[in-house]
Amino acid sequence: MAVVPDIALPSPLRAAARLSGVVRRTPVLLEPALDAQLGCRLHFKAEHLQVTGSFKYRGASNALARLDDGIRGVATHSSGNHGAALAAAARARGLEAHVVMPENAVRTKIEAVRAHGGQVHFCAPNQAAREAGLADWVDRGFVAIPPYDHDDIIAGQGTLALELLEQVEALDCIVAPIGGGGMLAGIVRAVAERAPDVQVIGAEPLGADDAQRSLAAGRRVEDHHPQTIADGLRALLGQRNFAILSAADVPILTVSEDGIRSAMGLLWHRLKQVIEPSGAVALAAVAAHSERFAGQRVGVVLSGGNLDTDALLAHLPPA
Amino acid sequence: MAVVPDIALPSPLRAAARLSGVVRRTPVLLEPALDAQLGCRLHFKAEHLQVTGSFKYRGASNALARLDDGIRGVATHSSGNHGAALAAAARARGLEAHVVMPENAVRTKIEAVRAHGGQVHFCAPNQAAREAGLADWVDRGFVAIPPYDHDDIIAGQGTLALELLEQVEALDCIVAPIGGGGMLAGIVRAVAERAPDVQVIGAEPLGADDAQRSLAAGRRVEDHHPQTIADGLRALLGQRNFAILSAADVPILTVSEDGIRSAMGLLWHRLKQVIEPSGAVALAAVAAHSERFAGQRVGVVLSGGNLDTDALLAHLPPA
Numbered sequence: 001m002a003v004v005p006d007i008a009l010p011s012p013l014r015a016a017a018r019l020s021g022v023v024r025r026t027p028v029l030l031e032p033a034l035d036a037q038l039g040c041r042l043h044f045k046a047e048h049l050q051v052t053g054s055f056k057y058r059g060a061s062n063a064l065a066r067l068d069d070g071i072r073g074v075a076t077h078s079s080g081n082h083g084a085a086l087a088a089a090a091r092a093r094g095l096e097a098h099v100v101m102p103e104n105a106v107r108t109k110i111e112a113v114r115a116h117g118g119q120v121h122f123c124a125p126n127q128a129a130r131e132a133g134l135a136d137w138v139d140r141g142f143v144a145i146p147p148y149d150h151d152d153i154i155a156g157q158g159t160l161a162l163e164l165l166e167q168v169e170a171l172d173c174i175v176a177p178i179g180g181g182g183m184l185a186g187i188v189r190a191v192a193e194r195a196p197d198v199q200v201i202g203a204e205p206l207g208a209d210d211a212q213r214s215l216a217a218g219r220r221v222e223d224h225h226p227q228t229i230a231d232g233l234r235a236l237l238g239q240r241n242f243a244i245l246s247a248a249d250v251p252i253l254t255v256s257e258d259g260i261r262s263a264m265g266l267l268w269h270r271l272k273q274v275i276e277p278s279g280a281v282a283l284a285a286v287a288a289h290s291e292r293f294a295g296q297r298v299g300v301v302l303s304g305g306n307l308d309t310d311a312l313l314a315h316l317p318p319a
Numbered sequence: 320m321a322v323v324p325d326i327a328l329p330s331p332l333r334a335a336a337r338l339s340g341v342v343r344r345t346p347v348l349l350e351p352a353l354d355a356q357l358g359c360r361l362h363f364k365a366e367h368l369q370v371t372g373s374f375k376y377r378g379a380s381n382a383l384a385r386l387d388d389g390i391r392g393v394a395t396h397s398s399g400n401h402g403a404a405l406a407a408a409a410r411a412r413g414l415e416a417h418v419v420m421p422e423n424a425v426r427t428k429i430e431a432v433r434a435h436g437g438q439v440h441f442c443a444p445n446q447a448a449r450e451a452g453l454a455d456w457v458d459r460g461f462v463a464i465p466p467y468d469h470d471d472i473i474a475g476q477g478t479l480a481l482e483l484l485e486q487v488e489a490l491d492c493i494v495a496p497i498g499g500g501g502m503l504a505g506i507v508r509a510v511a512e513r514a515p516d517v518q519v520i521g522a523e524p525l526g527a528d529d530a531q532r533s534l535a536a537g538r539r540v541e542d543h544h545p546q547t548i549a550d551g552l553r554a555l556l557g558q559r560n561f562a563i564l565s566a567a568d569v570p571i572l573t574v575s576e577d578g579i580r581s582a583m584g585l586l587w588h589r590l591k592q593v594i595e596p597s598g599a600v601a602l603a604a605v606a607a608h609s610e611r612f613a614g615q616r617v618g619v620v621l622s623g624g625n626l627d628t629d630a631l632l633a634h635l636p637p638a
Contacts, residue, residue: 053591229636265629268593272368272592272594272624273591308636311636312632312634314634315633317627
């Protein structure tokens with residue numbers, strides 16, 4: 001197997017230098033009662049407290065920082081957190097952001113893009129319409145910033161792991177959710193640059209398990225019909241990300257929908273943190289495979305906290 | 320008016336020395352987007368992250384620390400956070416805790432007392448039955464620890480304000496919810512000991528406004544028929560607490576039920592924190608009276624985060 005020189009791989013270290021003072025250094029949360037329950041020492045990296053409520057702001061900010069001055073702005077298609085993150089990162093650089101969204105996108109995610117200054121353009125809810133919509137904006141001179149299959153995005157997301165490695169000594173492993181794979185590939189690269197003895201483990205809903213199947217098969221599978229409440233993890237594993245995860249032989253643990261709901265419950269009840277379903281998947285993997293983590297010092301990425309809290313709060317008991 | 324010598328008043332400073340290493344030093348949370356929305360600089364004291372999920376652990380731990388060795392244990396009646404806090408504080412000292420609870424108490428609050436090692440005894444849901452139930456345990460040699468109308472409880476709760484004053488420079492005011500008044504009286508005492516120029520302001524549901532009426536009337540009113548979702552603030556203002564708040568001329572701002580729901584929504588959505596209705600009342604007061612706080616540096620106490628999150632999560636949208 002040919003060894004790819006490091007210079008050609010995404011570098012979270014270089015991204016971190018670029019993002020200092022731009023992204024939030026999110027805290028690491030501890031909860032001894034949960035440690036006792038699961039039999040390991042959990043260190044939660046709180047990316048739901050990142051600007052825009054998810055880790056996506058890191059990659060978007062890094063991609064923006066790499067663009068030349070003088071461009072008109074950026075564009076993407078997104079039904080989720082990447083759109084809001086790109087809008088916020090573009091605004092921070094004084095640029096326009098155009099986000100093509102399927103017309104059936106979740107209300108709160110549309111509002112989030114607009115709240116961060118992004119311009120929303122609706123399209124039919126299919127991949128072809130999304131790509132055609134984006135192509136229109138690229139034709140008008142806007143730079144396309146993809147959500148995960150891109151070295152600048154990967155490097156930016158990886159900065160969360162660099163922080164975690166600085167914040168917590170002697171971690172045995174880092175467990176993070178995988179959808180398109182940009183964050184997990186970034187974590188692999190951060191660990192390679194800073195702490196190669198730390199194991200990186202992916203956590204994936206069984207109902208959207210293309211990453212596990214792809215890595216097991218040694219080729220990127222494309223038959224993918226995701227069905228999971230973890231709406232942030234429904235994407236198909238990116239090509240670049242497949243190559244990085246595959247080369248590093250990253251294990252993927254799958255979790256059930258009940259496991260995801262149960263992990264969300266633990267995070268809401270014990271940590272008092274509002275975490276979206278995708279953000280609870282790493283803890284769900286630790287809980288479902290607790291024997292594997294027994295006695296270890298485990299980094300767990302809480303990737304985001306964006307969900308329709310108003311809809312849930314409508315169900316509070318009355319006075 | 321006779322001046323009461325300080326030595327006779329509850330001292331958060333002395334409590335803080337006792338509680339060092341026993342209670343958590345909770346963080347202060349900031350959210351620039353909320354500051355921009357409300358026109359002041361908010362510093363959220365995160366007592367929902369205290370042991371047992373509320374500030375009540377401070378007072379309970381202080382009361383426990385003041386007891387002689389050799390007692391059998393402690394007892395209280397409670398339908399809420401004080402019961403769980405007392406159970407946890409007693410367990411930390413190796414003592415039994417008996418908690419008399421009305422038979423219609425909220426399921427999750429009963430579970431919380433038990434989870435922290437307390438023994439639950441049910442009684443009829445009225446004040447006489449609660450007091451009779453507690454008297455039984457006192458007769459058997461257990462020390463009664465009341466929830467708020469007690470100097471050791473007041474002093475313990477006040478330690479949260481000492482921390483906040485250390486964590487944030489040059490606060491203009493501290494806004495905190497008021498039910499029985501133990502926490503607000505403790506904050507008044509902490510400010511008197513450490514930073515007498517900082518104004519203390521109470522926040523109370525309009526549907527449970529006995530504190531505002533009592534302070535306006537100059538005597539403790541007892542006609543009180545609370546109706547509010549803020550279940551932690553339904554108690555009648557304590558006598559000791561009335562005396563302290565009255566002497567310090569503490570203003571009380573009232574908030575509507577809609578205001579409480581809306582403030583909860585902001586805290587869940589913007590801060591990503593699970594806050595119970597009572598815990599959102601201070602922010603609701605700032606939002607409802609924002610002109611009063613314009614440009615100020617405001618301490619806002621998030622007093623607790625205990626509510627039935629499983630019931631809310633049952634309403635997540637399906638996969």
